[in-house]
Amino acid sequence: MDSKVVTRFAPSPTGFMHVGGVRTALYSWLWARKNGGQFILRIEDTDKEREVSGSIDHIKESLQWLGLDWDQGPYIQSERLEIYKKYATKLVGSGHAYPDGQALRFKVSEKKRTEWQDIVWGELSAGPEALEDFVLIKSDGYPTYNFAHIVDDIEMGINVVMRGQEYIASTPKYLSVYEAFGVEPPLYACLPHIMGPDGKKKLSKRDGAKDILEYKEEGYLPEAILNYLAFLGFNPGGEKEVYTIEELIKVFDLAKIQRSGAQWNDEKLDWLNKEHMKLLPLGEIEKNILARLPENMQNKKLVPIIFERISKWGDVEEMVKRGELDWYVSAPKMQKEKLIFKNTPTEKISENLKLATEILEKLTEDNFTQENIKKALTQIADGAESRGEVLHPVRFALTGQDRSPDPFVIAEILGKDETISRLKKAI
Secondary structure (H helix, E strand, O other), rough: OOOOOOOEOOOOOOOOOHHHHHHHHHHHHHHHOOOOOOOEEEOOOOOOHOOOOOOOHHEEEEEHOOOOOOOOOOEEEOOOOHHHHHHHHHHHHHOOEEEOOOEEOOOOOOOOOOOEEEEEOOOOOHHHHHHOEEEEEOOOOOOOOOHHHHHHHHHOOOEEEEEEEEHHHHHHHHHHHHHOOOOOOEEEEEEEEEEEOOOEEEHHHOOOOOOOHHHHHHOOHHHHHHHHHHOOOOOOOOOOOOOOHHHHHOOOHHHHHHOOOOOHHHHHHHHHHHHHHHOOOHHHHHHHHOOOHHHHHOOHHHHHHHHHOOOHHHHOOOHHHHHOOOOOOOOOOOHHHHHOOOOOOHHHHHHHHHHHHHHHHOOOOOOOOHHHHHHHHHHHHHHHOOHHHHHHHHHHHHOOOOOOOOOOHHHHHHHHHHHHHHHHHHH
């Protein structure tokens, strides 16, 4: 076998790119990159009835967004029919295939026990019942998956094949075809399923499994998606969880792929995405946040408080939709009962708001900064029975919200005049 690693990703163009397929592509890509090998993209489109228009472009766009570049391809199986016929003719000539009506079948010469090694699962075996004659070329002239992928793997020099564990049961058939051609089979690594959030069954659309490009639309970073997927079934050991793609290439090891299916967890993905967002330069963060804000909110001063509250770029639009930033655009409607902190008497709240207004009025426009505002308001809050009886009404007067960034930040963003105006309205 050629010592240079050659892997492939060979999806069928039957719809959206599922995270399970993307993880297979990622592992194959990582192994090729780690070993200075080749990563090939192949489109297995011989089942014309199931093909979905636009899927090939969708597959390419998904891989390009993730940065999983391919060295050869995309090879399209439906454009390679002559190659499969040539290989089928070889099998007919050697007595390993025969016409059956309009189809061509593989002839199992000996039903025997099959034993093979899988990188993930170790020693595997199957009894003679796993072998039976099967169709190589269908009556429509297209090869079956069981035949076409083997011919292509031979032609392309693929020597490490990664695919889902559901293919283990069919491996004896594949090995019998390799044997008929007198070709050494590739190394197999059958990957465990990605399990749904309940950990009991394989992740499916019903569990909320999404097209990979939906994650792009929701504002996830490709680096975070790759980091997350890499660890669904693989663990290099140690405490480190946030990896760049270069670091993943270094640590990735087929021998450390786990057999048990890893559980999908949206919270973990969001956490990891935020960690990757924190690694971005400030300019990149500002650009992404401002691009998702309506025109009347595009102020760089809002960026830090928004960034604190999001785990993906799409959360910015959600914050706007929920009205969390409305305070920036217009003064809130005042509700007397909302201004009152716990059981503090109304007069006391009014008095505290007056004190807050007076002390803030003493600050010049130039000195109206978060730090100075905090110092001034804390002075009053520390003198009160409870800090809340000062800071709560100030916060509500400025935002009209029970939960918001702290009032010092809000006041600086609004500026002195607007802050004073809102406090007076509250009084």
